[in-house]
Amino acid sequence: MPFLSKMLRFCARHKGLSALFLLGILLEIVYAVAAPLSLKYLVDNAFTPKDLHAFILILSALIIGGVVNIGASAGGDYAIAKLSGGFVRTLRGKLFDHMQKQSLSFYQRFKTGDLVTRYASDMGAIESVVRLAYPFLLREIFSVLLGLALLFSLNWKLTLAMLVGSTLMFAGPRLLQGRSEAANVDFKEAQERFANMIDEMVKGHKAIKGLHQQAAFQKRAGRQMDELFTRGFRLHMASAWLQRLPLTALLILNGIMIGFGGYLIFHDEISVGSFMAFFTLFLSVGQSGTNLSSILPTIIDAGTSFRRVEEILDVQPDVMEADLATDLPDRLPDVRLDRVTFGYTADAKQLKDVSLHVGAGGYAALVGASGSGKSTALQLLARFYDPDAGAALVGGTDLRQASEASLRRLAGLVAQETFLFNATVRENLLLDSGATEAEMVEAAKMARIHERILSWPQGYDTPILQEGGSLSGGERQRMAIARALLRKPKLLLLDEVTAALDPATEAEINALLEMSRGERTVISVTHRLASAVHADAIFVFQDGEIVERGTHRELLQRQGHYAALWAKQTGFHVSQDGLHATVEADRLARLPFFEGIAKELLGDLASLFTTEACQEGDVIVREGEQGERCYIIVRGKVGIWKQIPGQGDVRVAVLQDGDHFGEIALLRNSPRNATVKAMGPAVLLSIRREAFERLTAAHPQILQTLERTLADRL
Numbered sequence: 001m002p003f004l005s006k007m008l009r010f011c012a013r014h015k016g017l018s019a020l021f022l023l024g025i026l027l028e029i030v031y032a033v034a035a036p037l038s039l040k041y042l043v044d045n046a047f048t049p050k051d052l053h054a055f056i057l058i059l060s061a062l063i064i065g066g067v068v069n070i071g072a073s074a075g076g077d078y079a080i081a082k083l084s085g086g087f088v089r090t091l092r093g094k095l096f097d098h099m100q101k102q103s104l105s106f107y108q109r110f111k112t113g114d115l116v117t118r119y120a121s122d123m124g125a126i127e128s129v130v131r132l133a134y135p136f137l138l139r140e141i142f143s144v145l146l147g148l149a150l151l152f153s154l155n156w157k158l159t160l161a162m163l164v165g166s167t168l169m170f171a172g173p174r175l176l177q178g179r180s181e182a183a184n185v186d187f188k189e190a191q192e193r194f195a196n197m198i199d200e201m202v203k204g205h206k207a208i209k210g211l212h213q214q215a216a217f218q219k220r221a222g223r224q225m226d227e228l229f230t231r232g233f234r235l236h237m238a239s240a241w242l243q244r245l246p247l248t249a250l251l252i253l254n255g256i257m258i259g260f261g262g263y264l265i266f267h268d269e270i271s272v273g274s275f276m277a278f279f280t281l282f283l284s285v286g287q288s289g290t291n292l293s294s295i296l297p298t299i300i301d302a303g304t305s306f307r308r309v310e311e312i313l314d315v316q317p318d319v320m321e322a323d324l325a326t327d328l329p330d331r332l333p334d335v336r337l338d339r340v341t342f343g344y345t346a347d348a349k350q351l352k353d354v355s356l357h358v359g360a361g362g363y364a365a366l367v368g369a370s371g372s373g374k375s376t377a378l379q380l381l382a383r384f385y386d387p388d389a390g391a392a393l394v395g396g397t398d399l400r401q402a403s404e405a406s407l408r409r410l411a412g413l414v415a416q417e418t419f420l421f422n423a424t425v426r427e428n429l430l431l432d433s434g435a436t437e438a439e440m441v442e443a444a445k446m447a448r449i450h451e452r453i454l455s456w457p458q459g460y461d462t463p464i465l466q467e468g469g470s471l472s473g474g475e476r477q478r479m480a481i482a483r484a485l486l487r488k489p490k491l492l493l494l495d496e497v498t499a500a501l502d503p504a505t506e507a508e509i510n511a512l513l514e515m516s517r518g519e520r521t522v523i524s525v526t527h528r529l530a531s532a533v534h535a536d537a538i539f540v541f542q543d544g545e546i547v548e549r550g551t552h553r554e555l556l557q558r559q560g561h562y563a564a565l566w567a568k569q570t571g572f573h574v575s576q577d578g579l580h581a582t583v584e585a586d587r588l589a590r591l592p593f594f595e596g597i598a599k600e601l602l603g604d605l606a607s608l609f610t611t612e613a614c615q616e617g618d619v620i621v622r623e624g625e626q627g628e629r630c631y632i633i634v635r636g637k638v639g640i641w642k643q644i645p646g647q648g649d650v651r652v653a654v655l656q657d658g659d660h661f662g663e664i665a666l667l668r669n670s671p672r673n674a675t676v677k678a679m680g681p682a683v684l685l686s687i688r689r690e691a692f693e694r695l696t697a698a699h700p701q702i703l704q705t706l707e708r709t710l711a712d713r714l
């Protein structure tokens with residue numbers, strides 16, 4: 001058993017404690033076995049001949065032995081408490097360090113519930129078996145062995161008869177062991193699945209409510225609880241039988257002992273004193289045997305748990321530090337992707353032969369449609385993954401050769417999803433940066449969050465709750481920007497960091513980043529082209545490739561992908577607080593289904609649009625409901641979700657600034673074929689069919705154009 005051998009190796013490294021534990025156990029057992037044996041001498045040498053001297057001698061020996069026994073047990077308990085605690089502490093530490101070294105793919109493979117169950121219930125099972133079951137096991141094995149030797153010395157015939165009968169005691173558990181192990185694994189898997197479901201429910205509570213998924217989740221939870229019940233029941237029964245069988249066998253053995261023992265007494269083959277000692281000793285050996293089999297389920301349980309912990313320890317991180325890793329020089333770095341190809345899995349490549357270079361102190365923007373590979377490129381520059389082919393270089397060093405500590409010192413990443421710790425605002429900003437209070441306030445001011453923090457009841461001492469869920473998306477983003485700026489990184493990697501901000505704050509943050517040119521190299525992923533206008537270089541991604549590169553002016557002149565994206569995102573006006581938007585007639589003319597409609601009519605049409613401001617998780621359109629509005633996204637991202645049989649709600653697309661949806665609702669009253677949900681704060685313009693119909697009644701040619709273009713498109 002690998003678990004046992006690991007424990008033994010650990011004990012071998014702590015020889016003093018192990019010796020103390022063994023000595024303690026040995027003395028304890030000698031006393032436990034010798035006490036029943038004293039009966040033989042008490043009956044045969046003291047009571048029967050009425051010898052007071054012999055009686056006092058035996059009694060004194062028993063009392064002294066008892067005192068030694070208590071001392072030895074205390075010493076043994078101390079040693080095993082230290083050994084077991086140390087073993088579990090080492091294992092926990094190893095698991096924790098190992099998990100910290102893991103790459104992102106590890107956290108995609110193991111869900112939160114899997115990992116938490118391994119830390120909590122599996123570690124608990126291991127701890128209890130190491131602290132209680134193993135010492136117990138050792139004690140009982142020694143007791144059985146020593147007891148058997150003494151039984152043989154008392155009467156070998158009777159001992160042999162009892163041994164044959166004893167095989168019964170172990171046959172049962174042996175047969176049941178496999179079944180019990182399988183039941184244990186099944187139960188743990190069900191626990192893991194249940195923990196994952198609870199985790200999903202807690203994290204996704206908004207989406208569950210928003211998408212009316214409570215009933216579906218209840219059904220799923222019900223199924224999992226039933227599974228837990230069935231598997232728990234099976235495990236309980238297998239364990240109960242594993243414990244009960246030896247007890248039954250012990251009863252049969254007692255019968256054999258009295259019958260055959262009586263026969264031997266009648267034939268003068270054993271004295272009454274010896275038989276009494278035999279009887280008492282055998283009961284104690286039998287009890288030890290029963291104890292051995294009763295702790296089997298606990299040991300099986302810990303074995304399974306240990307294998308599950310080892311399964312994690314066996315996972316090698318995808319991204320490992322090189323043996324002779326060098327420190328990245330502490331100066332403004334240039335950044336390069338050199339013919340990089342990369343796929344999260346073997347069957348698809350998310351980046352295909354991508355090359356880009358950003359000079360030291362430069363400001364570059366990666367733009368393109370959702371899913372085109374921008375964030376992936378950024379993550380390679382943060383060395384969250386290594387390229388399958390080609391290289392990611394910072395300051396001229398291939399990141400595979402760079403030490404992780406120097407990369408983390410040099411580079412700061414602000415990710416799309418902001419995670420804040422359950423600590424105060426101050427603690428979240430400072431972390432272990434060693435920055436002063438003044439530096440912290442300066443960073444918060446730069447990130448335009450200082451005033452907001454001061455407006456909270458406890459200012460910088462305000463606790464952040466629910467991992468940042470107590471803040472708005474925009475506040476979380478600004479906290480993350482401040483946290484990154486505080487570390488004064490020479491390379492700043494930003495992934496859609498202004499997506500949740502209102503237009504005014506977004507413009508301020510963009511200006512700040514642009515102004516810091518020369519102080520740090522900045523690479524910013526953004527789907528909003530207005531944020532990229534002033535970049536030194538813009539890289540346009542499409543399907544994992546860079547299809548265009550240049551400055552804003554150069555790219556507009558080229559009239560390619562970038563220019564098309566730009567045309568899609570312009571022609572809107574949004575108030576500074578992001579609550580009111582309007583669209584220009586020219587912009588409507590670029591919508592495929594309004595093509596060919598006269599300019600002045602488009603002006604009337606534009607005035608019929610109203611603004612809708614949404615927050616993350618808001619459902620804009622629900623699958624199956626009657627559609628009566630057509631939408632244009634002015635700012636923000638929305639997800640399109642469809643009910644797919646057997647898979648539930650699946651996100652099938654992401655739309656963003658300048659995209660539109662629901663245009664069929666302008667023509668007829670048909671049910672929506674998908675749910676549309678805001679993935680962050682979003683501003684939309686929408687037009688109702690009723691308003692549209694009033695316009696088309698006066699100008700039927702609009703309707704004819706729309707009918708024609710939609711018929712072509714659908």
Ligand SMILES: Nc1ncnc2c1ncn2[C@@H]1O[C@H](COP(=O)(O)OP(=O)(O)OP(=O)(O)O)[C@@H](O)[C@H]1O
Pocket residue numbers: 108344345350368369370371372373374375376377525527541654
């Ligand atoms: N961890 C992952 N495992 C598997 N596929 C992934 C993973 N992360 C992203 N992808 C896929 O890789 C592709 C590129 O994703 P990426 O996040 O780089 O795109 P993006 O251009 O940044 O889009 P967005 O702005 O929506 O984040 C997408 O198809 C996405 O679904």
